[in-house]
Each structure stands twice: as C-alpha cells, then as structure tokens.
Amino acid sequence: MTTAPETSSIPADAATYSVGIIGLGAMGGSVAHRLVTAGFQTFVRDLDPEAVTRLTDQGASIMTDESVAGLDVVFTSLPDDRILRAAVLDTGLLAQLRGKMLIDLSTTLPSTIEEIAAQALPLDVRVVDAPVSGGPPEAREGRLVLMVGASDADLEAARPFLDAIGVIQHVGGVGKGKAIKIVNNQMAMGNVAVAVEAFALGRKLGLDGQRLYDVINQSGGRSFHFSKRIPYVLEKDLSPRFALYLAEKDLRLALTVAHEESFSMPAAAAIHQIFEAGRAKGLGQLDSVALIRLYEEMAGIDAAGTD
Numbered sequence: 001m002t003t004a005p006e007t008s009s010i011p012a013d014a015a016t017y018s019v020g021i022i023g024l025g026a027m028g029g030s031v032a033h034r035l036v037t038a039g040f041q042t043f044v045r046d047l048d049p050e051a052v053t054r055l056t057d058q059g060a061s062i063m064t065d066e067s068v069a070g071l072d073v074v075f076t077s078l079p080d081d082r083i084l085r086a087a088v089l090d091t092g093l094l095a096q097l098r099g100k101m102l103i104d105l106s107t108t109l110p111s112t113i114e115e116i117a118a119q120a121l122p123l124d125v126r127v128v129d130a131p132v133s134g135g136p137p138e139a140r141e142g143r144l145v146l147m148v149g150a151s152d153a154d155l156e157a158a159r160p161f162l163d164a165i166g167v168i169q170h171v172g173g174v175g176k177g178k179a180i181k182i183v184n185n186q187m188a189m190g191n192v193a194v195a196v197e198a199f200a201l202g203r204k205l206g207l208d209g210q211r212l213y214d215v216i217n218q219s220g221g222r223s224f225h226f227s228k229r230i231p232y233v234l235e236k237d238l239s240p241r242f243a244l245y246l247a248e249k250d251l252r253l254a255l256t257v258a259h260e261e262s263f264s265m266p267a268a269a270a271i272h273q274i275f276e277a278g279r280a281k282g283l284g285q286l287d288s289v290a291l292i293r294l295y296e297e298m299a300g301i302d303a304a305g306t307d
Contacts, residue, residue: 009163026135034139034142037140043063044060076102085116094123098123103158103162109257110175110182114175186265192229196229244285244290251272278291
C-alpha cells in the first residue's frame with residue numbers, strides 16, 4: 001500500500017485525458033469543477049439539468065451514451081447504494097467502459113462496490129473504490145483525502161486522475177475504502193452530535209454563545225467539527241455543507257455493517273436516533289449541525305443568542 005504526497009498534482013498531459021463524472025451534487029459537482037479547471041476533457045451527467053448546465057457553462061460537455069466509449073475513466077459520486085447500483089449496474093455502463101476504468105467516490109456499503117467490481121472483472125473494467133473526506137471547497141481546490149481501495153496496479157492506473165483531486169491514502173483492496181469511510185463518518189457525525197448537544201447545554205446554562213465557543217475552542221473538549229461547525233450555529237447559517245440526511249444515512253451504514261459483523265455499537269445507535277429525529281423534523285436538507293434546532297425547541301433557547 002502506498003501514500004501519496006501531501007498535496008494534489010495535476011498531470012502535465014491532463015488535456016489528453018477524457019474524463020466522465022456521474023452525479024453533480026455538492027461533492028460531485030465540485031469534483032467536476034476541479035477536473036475542468038485542471039484541464040481534463042470533462043463530460044458530466046446528472047438527472048438535474050441545472051446541475052449539468054452549471055458545469056457545461058464552466059467548460060464541461062454533456063456525457064451521452066455515445067461519448068462514454070471514448071472516455072478514459074468515469075467517476076461516480078452518488079448519494080446511496082440504490083442510486084449507485086442503478087447508475088452503474090442497471091444502465092449497461094460497465095459494458096460501455098470495457099477496457100477502461102470506474103472510480104467511485106460515493107459513500108456506500110462495501111458489499112455494493114465489491115459487487116460492482118465482480119461484475120466489472122469479466123468486462124476488463126478496472127474498479128477503484130475511492131470515497132473522500134473533505135467538503136466542496138476542498139474538492140474544488142484539489143485538497144480531498146481519498147480513501148482508496150484498489151489493487152496496486154489499478155491504483156497506479158488511476159493515479160493521474162486521483163492526484164488531481166486530492167491526496168491518496170491506499171487502504172487495501174476494493175471495499176476497504178468504503179469501510180474506512182464509514183468508520184470516519186461514524187466518528188465525524190458523532191462529533192457533530194456531541195458538539196451541538198454540549199453547546200446547547202451551555203446556552204441553557206446562560207452562557208454567552210460566542211464566549212462559550214471561544215473558550216471551548218481553546219480547551220480539551222474542542223474537536224474539528226466543534227471548531228468548524230458551531231460558527232454556523234452562531235451565524236444562523238444552516239445551508240448544507242454536509243446535509244443532515246446524508247449524516248443519518250452514513251450512520252445507518254455504520255450500524256448495518258456492524259450488525260453484519262455481530263458488533264454492538266450502542267453509542268452510534270443513540271447518535272443515529274438523534275439524526276433520525278432531525279430528518280423527521282424536516283431538517284434533512286440542511287447542514288448536519290441543524291440538529292441544534294431540536295435542542296432549541298426542547299430547551300427553549302436561542303443557540304446563537306447572548307443572554
């Protein structure tokens with residue numbers, strides 16, 4: 001297994017490669033932007049015509065069935081297992097990619113990408129499992145962390161494309177990228193939930209919100225997600241950097257794989273219930289830190305206030 005340099009790099013011959021990307025949500029759209037600005041011939045596909053237009057306005061082309069055969073690689077960045085299966089297995093995409101490569105950035109069950117790889121093998125399609133850590137800003141700037149599950153040979157073949165969007169961490173074969181991403185997101189969303197709950201407690205105790213943030217941010221209770229996301233609470237800005245419905249889905253994935261391994265995770269189960277409650281309250285399309293609205297309602301507080 002190998003580890004890439006600490007910064008991404010754009011191949012000098014990027015313009016000679018034709019790259020497709022399916023899924024132009026917050027992450028996929030940002031990766032597509034990076035590929036365009038890096039100089040790759042970029043072809044895009046999404047069910048949302050506005051998402052496609054945003055990328056074609058930047059210089060991308062529309063991916064048609066006819067154009068797929070001429071691509072060197074197709075990225076997929078899709079929200080769940082069902083949609084990934086539909087986009088790859090139900091459309092004949094693998095047959096169109098015969099002799100080429102599929103790089104999947106999605107966060108799904110390891111078994112899904114393993115099934116895709118098994119079906120790709122007789123078609124001579126290389127499959128690289130590469131979920132990411134980071135948000136849209138990191139994607140646009142080529143600063144993602146890529147948790148790559150692939151053979152050494154397939155990783156080397158994918159390197160010109162992966163190096164352009166982030167830093168490679170090779171963690172094993174196909175499926176291992178998904179596994180480590182699930183573990184990462186379980187921890188990350190646990191941090192979000194605890195940070196929001198603790199911040200709400202501080203406000204209930206009458207602490208000034210900004211002062212509470214400043215002190216904790218210099219103390220032992222600080223975490224990456226406290227530092228990064230609580231300012232959104234203070235600013236009353238819940239626009240989705242990482243949507244709550246995706247956080248709930250990722251925790252559900254963690255519980256699913258744990259159940260398959262007969263592994264008990266009571267803390268993750270409790271945190272998942274909190275995110276389920278957030279979705280039930282209609283907060284799914286807001287940022288994961290929108291959990292604060294549950295606590296504001298329960299405790300009768302204004303989390304961004306100073307009283």
